[in-house]
Amino acid sequence: MYIWGDDRRFNSYNSYFTREFGGRVQKISIDAGFSCPNRDGTISTGGCTFCRNDAFNPSYCRPEKSISQQIEEGIEFHQRRYRRAKSYLAYFQPYTNTHKPIDELEKLYREALSVDGVIGIVIGTRPDCINEEILEMLSELEAKSEVWSVESGVKRPVIILEYGIESVYDETLRRVNRGHDFATARKAIELTHRYGFPCGGHFIFGLPGETRDMMFHAADIISELPLTTVKFHQLQIFKDTAMADEYLSHPSDFRLFTLEEYIEFVIDFVERLNPNIVIERFAGEVPPRFLVSKPWESLRYDQVLAMIEKRMAERDTWQGKMLESRQLGV
Numbered sequence: 583m584y585i586w587g588d589d590r591r592f593n594s595y596n597s598y599f600t601r602e603f604g605g606r607v608q609k610i611s612i613d614a615g616f617s618c619p620n621r622d623g624t625i626s627t628g629g630c631t632f633c634r635n636d637a638f639n640p641s642y643c644r645p646e647k648s649i650s651q652q653i654e655e656g657i658e659f660h661q662r663r664y665r666r667a668k669s670y671l672a673y674f675q676p677y678t679n680t681h682k683p684i685d686e687l688e689k690l691y692r693e694a695l696s697v698d699g700v701i702g703i704v705i706g707t708r709p710d711c712i713n714e715e716i717l718e719m720l721s722e723l724e725a726k727s728e729v730w731s732v733e734s735g736v737k738r739p740v741i742i743l744e745y746g747i748e749s750v751y752d753e754t755l756r757r758v759n760r761g762h763d764f765a766t767a768r769k770a771i772e773l774t775h776r777y778g779f780p781c782g783g784h785f786i787f788g789l790p791g792e793t794r795d796m797m798f799h800a801a802d803i804i805s806e807l808p809l810t811t812v813k814f815h816q817l818q819i820f821k822d823t824a825m826a827d828e829y830l831s832h833p834s835d836f837r838l839f840t841l842e843e844y845i846e847f848v849i850d851f852v853e854r855l856n857p858n859i860v861i862e863r864f865a866g867e868v869p870p871r872f873l874v875s876k877p878w879e880s881l882r883y884d885q886v887l888a889m890i891e892k893r894m895a896e897r898d899t900w901q902g903k904m905l906e907s908r909q910l911g912v
Contacts, residue, residue: 584900585857591891591900592852595811595862609673609704610656614690615645616677619711624681625761630748631828632758632786634820634872635676643675649693657699671740672697673704680707680716688719692727695739701729702740704782709745709770710762717777742810743774744782750803751796754789758825768807775808782862783809787847788817790828790835798851805856805905812859814851815866816844819875826874841878841886845893857902864890 586593587601599607621629642655653672660670672694680687694703720741729739747767749755755763767783774781783804787797804812816839819829829836839847848864855861867883878886894900 585902586860591894593857593860593901595860598811598860603669603701605668607669607671607701608660609671610653610660610700611640611643611673611675612649612652612656612694613643613645613676614649614674614679616674616679616681618677619681619708620759620761621677625710626759628759628824630758630760631824632789632817632820634823636872649690650697653694653697653700668699669701670697670699671702671704671742672700673706675706678708678711679705680711684715684719687716688723691720691723695723695727695729700739701737702742704742704744706744706746708762709747709767712743712745712770712774714773717773717779720779721777740780742780742782744784744811744813745770745774747783748786749789749792750785750800751792754791757791758789771807771809780810781808782811782813783807784813784815786815786817787844787851788837788839794847797847798854801851801854805854805859809859811862812855813863814848814861815863817875818866818868818873818877820868820872821874829874838875841881841889844878845886845890848890849894849897849899852901853899853904855901856905857900861901 583589584591584593586597588594588597590597596606599605618629619625621627640656640659642659643652647655649672653670657670674690674694682690691703691705694700724738724741727739729737745767747764748758748760750764750767752763771781771783785800785804817836819826819836819838844865852861852864863883865883865886867886870877870880
């Protein structure tokens with residue numbers, strides 16, 4: 583058994599929620615019609631060069647539907663696939679889900695928490711779109727709300743902030759037109775941690791200009807952040823994006839991972855990662871019709887995950903192994 587309390591070779595998201603709530607907790611994606619300051623002119627109108635949010639949206643997730651309707655349809659959708667799930671997190675996913683006036687934000691979040699079975703919300707946003715006013719509102723919402731959990735009865739809601747960070751390197755963030763620097767991400771994570779909310783970070787491996795050594799060094803930087811969870815995605819080039827134009831014009835500027843390369847790389851990376859950080863995803867999955875780059879044999883994420891875990895067992899390695907070796911002076 584590893585220090586996170588089970589026999590899986592990494593600190594997994596499913597196990598984290600089982601430890602916290604006694605059973606499986608399923609995310610239900612919501613499109614609440616948010617925009618992005620990097621698209622609507624607040625920062626820029628171009629957006630991040632890699633971004634195509636509709637590639638990740640489930641079929642039931644449409645902004646013309648109410649929050650409640652999307653959650654109810656999402657629960658029905660997931661009950662067919664994950665019958666063990668009894669509790670749900672409403673996941674405000676596409677674009678920047680703190681980019682509205684604060685009274686509108688509170689109304690949307692309250693509606694999500696009012697749906698039976700929902701025990702909390704996950705708010706996907708940018709690190710330059712969080713502040714103390716929003717966190718104070720969330721603190722009050724957490725304190726005054728009650729939600730029903732099959733496993734644990736009436737309790738306070740779970741409120742999680744997830745930040746798109748993508749890279750720890752400012753030169754990379756400028757190249758992909760991210761619109762903020764890494765210091766902004768660090769500040770947002772530390773502020774969120776200070777308010778006591780679980781905090782997640784999203785990172786992309788293989789962005790143009792980053793070497794293998796740069797990506798490995800990022801593990802040291804990420805490990806020092808007060809993050810609860812992380813998501814890792816391999817770079818995929820989406821159709822109808824600025825990055826697709828760049829890729830088609832100058833393909834030699836990109837070093838995309840093959841499946842076999844990525845499995846070895848991500849295991850090497852995770853060996854360097856703080857074992858207290860929960861890993862939600864190792865890789866991204868989108869329908870091949872959205873891609874300019876070649877998909878990995880149309881494999882589903884659960885198949886890729888099984889291959890990663892099998893290879894970790896073959897290598898007899900686990901999350902944080904290299905950190906343990908350094909501490910022992912090996």
